[in-house]
Amino acid sequence: MRIHLCPFVICAFLLTAAHAADRRVIAPPEFAPAAGASAPAFSPGILVDGTLYVAGQIGQDLTTKEVPADFETEVKTCLDRIGIVLKAAGMGFQDAVSVQVYLTDMDLFGRMNAVYTTYFKDPRPARTTVGVTRLALANAHVEITVTAKK
16 A cells, blocks of 8 residues: 555655745845845745745835835835846736735825836736735835736
């Protein structure tokens, strides 16, 4: 009986090992921590079997670490960060299939959407927009996550 199970165990092991090998961290150099700074507790993106999962991005400038005072500029900066991760994975905004937007003030939806539609062209990805009390960075007003597939 064990002889019959052994090939199944080996097959399962090989499939699991092959599947694990398909997972790749996407960490563009622009996201590298400054000298002496600790590494972030997340990966900017994870690519698994051709699907890219982009971590939530805020509108914080990667160089200055400032969040722009102007909301539209904050959204643009947020989407530019997402674009960097997409590009590092060999993708673009046209490859996005799902987007989640988190806003600290739902009254900002129209302004966010005006910028958003300049990045995501038809056919646009599925999208969820949620109002939240606050984000991890207190002065951020928007955070966006993206799932993309080539």
